[in-house]
Amino acid sequence: MELTQADRRHLDKSKQDTGSLGNNDDGLKYDSGRVAHDFSCIHSKGTANTQMKGYLLPAEDGEEATKHFLQELVNILLAYINKSLKRSSKVLDFHYPHQLKEGLEGFSLELPDQPDNLEQLLVDCRDTLKYGVKTGHPRFFNQLSTGLDIIGLAGEWLTSTANTNMFTYEISPVFILMEEVVLRKMHSIIGWPEEDGDGIFCAGGTMSNLYSVLLARFHLFPVVKTHGMSAIPRLALFTSVHSHYSIKKSAAVLGIGSENVIVVRCDERGKMISSELNSSIETAKSKGLVPFYVNATAGTTVYGAFDPLNEIADICEHHGLWMHVDAAWGGGLLLSNKHRVKLQGIKRAHSVTWNPHKMMGVPLQCSTILVKRKGLLQECNQLCAEYLFQPDKHYDVSYDTGDKSIQCGRHVDVFKLWLMWKAKGSEGFEAQINHCLENAEYLYYKLKRRTDFQLVFKGKPEHSNVCFRYLPKRLQSILPSPERDRELHMVAPKIKTKMMEEGFTMIGYQPLEDKVNFFRCVFSNPATQREDVDFLIDEIVRLGCEL
């Protein structure tokens, strides 16, 4: 589908519609001085075009002003939500850093000593959204986390209004119990027996993976908690060349060292070669290192590949190693009867990373580390700070789960997922995930039939990742050569540049190992339909054919 002239006009018009509310110097103002203790107050100078008079809460008469201000904000947010989910609007209105910093149309990022008025703040809110990226747009394919689930969003609005912290039952009774319920559900989906299973929500998949390495090290050498790495032998851990960089990052942070992460080769589909894993372990041992941990990936970042979990589990059992499955991206497939077979063997893992904010479409952030052995998280991380975790409380303090965490303060990430689960049921998630994988399959078959596109790996995608290159006319007729590769390497970045400047869609690209730059399309937004896939292909051709 080519964009018609009418489409373009529509987009241009809608761009104008996001214009500022107008900056009226007679507008509402914060007045931190006038009333000694009403710092958050708003002073209306009697602007005619607004209902917002008086002070915001906590001022005594602040109810009305608060209501009007927040409703005005919600109107801005609703308009943004509608646009985000409309194909007739752009995905982004790109500006270079220096342009935004210079202050476009009065949108200044600088912080004042004196308060701005409330009207200006609403303009700032509108501008912030205007110059951002609509990650919920059906044509945003740029990251693993896409979409804008209305129920999830409602969950986040409530979470921020409740504004509490996950450390104790005392101040988060409901959320602490919801975390328990959701984690137990996830354990059962993995297939762990009911008496097993522990876990925690944490700040992203990298933190989840870091937990897994931390737990594995502590499990093998509990002394490391108090005496550090100098009290234990030199460790080695294993992960595939296609796995996420967080395994290396974890090793660097934890003091193990990124070079003690042994990188295992993959087959051409991006799956770890289990025989290579085995020989890597043997080699490490022969060098005097102590292997202790293997990360298997269920859904690699670029290819969406699934490592052979059962084979890896056999090897881990044989060598007595901790098996972690990084299912940050692929975990969602466990909810699909059609696709869960790809994670067969996951129940044999000691720990699992699973990010509901990726394939399950939960708003950012929502990530879990799931641990088979109960109590290990607590043993590994607790420090029993008595100012926070008093043992002499009147309720069962095993619900004060904050001491399990590396963090002290911890954001409430569970509620939005809990609410979405209520809203969709497991069946709703299944339908949503199957739909995303159908889109991937649709794109795959479309590209397979074309000569101006080249798939990066053979065969149907296992996950929703489709990796491909576009061949501009000029390159279609040239035979493969290093020179052609150099040129091909520059095609994706050039298309991406134009794509962002025009703003109708967004997709990521990257090189991988010895492979030159290619696009990676991923589907996690249930709003995306086949027409959006068609649009993406047409757009790439339109932007790239003359390169």
Next chain:
Amino acid sequence: MELTQADRRHLDKSKQDTGSLGNNDDGLKYDSGRVAHDFSCIHSKGTANTQMKGYLLPAEDGEEATKHFLQELVNILLAYINKSLKRSSKVLDFHYPHQLKEGLEGFSLELPDQPDNLEQLLVDCRDTLKYGVKTGHPRFFNQLSTGLDIIGLAGEWLTSTANTNMFTYEISPVFILMEEVVLRKMHSIIGWPEEDGDGIFCAGGTMSNLYSVLLARFHLFPVVKTHGMSAIPRLALFTSVHSHYSIKKSAAVLGIGSENVIVVRCDERGKMISSELNSSIETAKSKGLVPFYVNATAGTTVYGAFDPLNEIADICEHHGLWMHVDAAWGGGLLLSNKHRVKLQGIKRAHSVTWNPHKMMGVPLQCSTILVKRKGLLQECNQLCAEYLFQPDKHYDVSYDTGDKSIQCGRHVDVFKLWLMWKAKGSEGFEAQINHCLENAEYLYYKLKRRTDFQLVFKGKPEHSNVCFRYLPKRLQSILPSPERDRELHMVAPKIKTKMMEEGFTMIGYQPLEDKVNFFRCVFSNPATQREDVDFLIDEIVRLGCEL
């Protein structure tokens, strides 16, 4: 101020008002099956009492239903906000874990396979708030983070609607630049020269402190990133006995070991004794350890004490150690001309933790690690994953700040702070913070005059922490003895139990070193006034006098 009978009646009535919306089986439903690809849709069965008909977005006709649903939610949130800031409502409606798990008044935490209807979801939202804790209530004194700033809340609602990630400029252009602006402002407030200063927002103060230890270690021994702790000597770090447990936690996580954290004694006000620091460093050296890092606290968790930063900086300079200042709690005072003198010397630090979600009243979470040396965060943490950080982009990729972070995905925590700064100006923060410290002083002088209360440390509070015990009549006449201490130790927990069960206020307690349980009152909510301080004292007496 004693609660009157009228107050009680009012509270009982308002409790009833939070009742359920009613669970109408004919209500709105998700229908994940009816229309093949509309998984997030709502099916109206034509309930008369609602405007919510049709499907939620992304369904084609979903605009109206989405609007009505979110507006209905906002009404629930507005009612909660009003209650949170009203003295006539309770702080909490306490239930034990088993009560909530059993499902109070139909509030079930369990996750269904089939979707629930939308009406039920709104009831669930209402119940979630009902059984939670109003952390914004002017009589909630339980944590360092209290209050409910309307502008900050608006910032969070917008952040979740934008639903993006801090890794690249590509998908967070505005927020990335805001982070730069806010961090630069914070650097200048600390007093670092303009050419210095780096930093990042991260998931809470413990993570901020962990960053500081990680950076100090890498600064001294860059090889640790690749080769781990086995390539470097045994390290030692130093912090005071009153400091936050996150320093020990960081040492445990980073593989340094919690026992290599040397705990330095404090004076009776909770300030690190700098001569003790010096001798601890000498002792560690003589034992063959390599001292590398000192944590000074600006605003300790329990006493609110400020370590002598200039003296500690002298010692760090002398020994060539990294100086970190944990100003998670005390950092806000830098915004007050009256109180910033307490942090004199902070500009000599190599790194600073400062949590705007504490003393500045920003919604949770909002925490920073500020680093004096530019580029160090990047060097220490970057792994250059090319699927995310492509070097051949069309804009200045130094704005792709995600590789500075330990995390990969990172929640947008900056916007709410940026918006609040616009709304209040630095002056508004100053007024707010001065007000909180005035409340602390007011409480201090009130307690000082009374014989039924005992202050834990002498002298006016430096921060907004006031630590005290209540002496029930029975104990007032007994001379100090171990037996009396044992009894006194149980007073605070007993009062806290009753306090939570009745729900009119909340304050924390803890033991400390050899001291038996005492209350810690902290002020960070600008809504709190003197009448609330009076209420707290009266409530403790009412609940405790017969113990």
